[in-house]
Amino acid sequence: MNAEIEKVKAEIGKFSISSSEELEKFRLEFLSKKGKVPALFVGLKDVLPEEKRKVGQAINEVKVLAQKKFDDQKALLGNNKAQGSGEMVDPTLPSKPGQVGGSHPISIVRDQMVKIFERIGFNVSHGPEIEDDWHNFTALNFPPDHPAREMQDTFFIEKDPDIALRTHTSSVQVRVMENEKPPIRTLSPGRVFRNEAISARAHCIFHQVEGLYINRGVSFVDLKQTLYHFAKEFFGENTKIRLRPSFFPFTEPSAELDVSCPFCNGKGCKICKGTGWVEIGGAGMVDPRVLRSSNIDPDEYSGFAFGMGIERITMLKYQINDIRLFFENDVRFLQQFQREI
Numbered sequence: 001m002n003a004e005i006e007k008v009k010a011e012i013g014k015f016s017i018s019s020s021e022e023l024e025k026f027r028l029e030f031l032s033k034k035g036k037v038p039a040l041f042v043g044l045k046d047v048l049p050e051e052k053r054k055v056g057q058a059i060n061e062v063k064v065l066a067q068k069k070f071d072d073q074k075a076l077l078g079n080n081k082a083q084g085s086g087e088m089v090d091p092t093l094p095s096k097p098g099q100v101g102g103s104h105p106i107s108i109v110r111d112q113m114v115k116i117f118e119r120i121g122f123n124v125s126h127g128p129e130i131e132d133d134w135h136n137f138t139a140l141n142f143p144p145d146h147p148a149r150e151m152q153d154t155f156f157i158e159k160d161p162d163i164a165l166r167t168h169t170s171s172v173q174v175r176v177m178e179n180e181k182p183p184i185r186t187l188s189p190g191r192v193f194r195n196e197a198i199s200a201r202a203h204c205i206f207h208q209v210e211g212l213y214i215n216r217g218v219s220f221v222d223l224k225q226t227l228y229h230f231a232k233e234f235f236g237e238n239t240k241i242r243l244r245p246s247f248f249p250f251t252e253p254s255a256e257l258d259v260s261c262p263f264c265n266g267k268g269c270k271i272c273k274g275t276g277w278v279e280i281g282g283a284g285m286v287d288p289r290v291l292r293s294s295n296i297d298p299d300e301y302s303g304f305a306f307g308m309g310i311e312r313i314t315m316l317k318y319q320i321n322d323i324r325l326f327f328e329n330d331v332r333f334l335q336q337f338q339r340e341i
């Protein structure tokens with residue numbers, strides 16, 4: 001009898017249950033009326049009276065063992081069903097990798113731009129997004145009440161004294177000139193704000209990269225070569241640049257910077273509206289008044305500055321036709337961009 005009890009016990013241990021069908025098979029084989037455990041109890045009648053108690057106890061233990069295995073596996077299968085898989089869970093398996101986030105296309109392009117300029121000696125400076133009138137306008141030669149201030153519609157936070165969201169990263173230019181002595185060669189990437197209507201090409205929040213170089217003997221040729229170098233590094237070796245006369249209060253002379261259209265290589269297409277050129281920013285030689293207001297002697301030093309819109313450049317690079325996509329944070333859009341190592 002003892003051998004029979006041990007055999008049934010071993011069979012219970014070995015029985016593998018990974019589905020509800022196998023669970024039912026287990027119940028029928030061991031626990032049902034005609035199963036092996038009730039059969040052991042039937043066999044008890046042939047056991048000598050003095051051994052009955054001990055053997056009865058051993059059979060009871062087998063019954064408890066079978067019932068526990070049945071209950072545990074039933075609960076486990078029930079849980080898995082509730083989770084929808086219907087399969088056994090192996091808690092020792094390593095977990096599935098979670099979804100990993102990526103960089104925003106604006107960050108990717110900003111970092112690419114910064115790297116190109118860092119390789120030719122520019123460092124990176126940052127300034128506050130909430131600016132005072134001096135750094136955003138007055139020190140940059142926008143006199144109070146001058147119509148040039150209307151070039152950049154402003155979100156004011158406080159009036160008198162004026163505190164506003166910066167309208168361009170040129171404000172960082174002023175902060176660097178106030179705190180550092182030439183030679184200065186710095187790049188300031190950052191977010192800017194303008195009280196403008198949102199459309200496919202313009203937003204009220206966007207990003208710029210400002211560049212500033214001040215030293216003895218800096219000329220317009222240096223500006224042109226620097227911008228040409230950037231355009232070729234960023235858009236490709238065959239890219240050309242064009243500087244069109246323009247006006248900014250803080251530079252003289254001033255220019256708009258165009259690059260040959262990266263889509264049609266300057267032949268003319270829908271993106272460049274048939275002109276072969278696309279505008280990516282503004283530039284110019286730092287106005288002597290701006291140098292003077294930051295205590296830099298314009299008789300000794302000269303410099304150039306430029307400012308480019310990161311959204312517009314990213315739109316060109318990835319053929320994106322609506323600036324609003326950058327701000328919607330739709331993962332289907334964002335997942336399409338990978339950092340180029």
Ligand code: FA5
Pocket residue numbers: 152167168169170194196201202203204205206208210248251254279280281282283284305306307308309310311312323
């Ligand atoms: C400026 O902001 C000057 N501070 C640039 C500059 C710096 C000139 C240093 C000279 C010397 P502008 O307003 O043109 O200039 O803006 C520069 C670039 O920002 C534009 O060429 C464009 O690429 C981008 N930009 C301007 N407005 C918007 C807008 N609403 N939405 C998206 N990008 C914009």
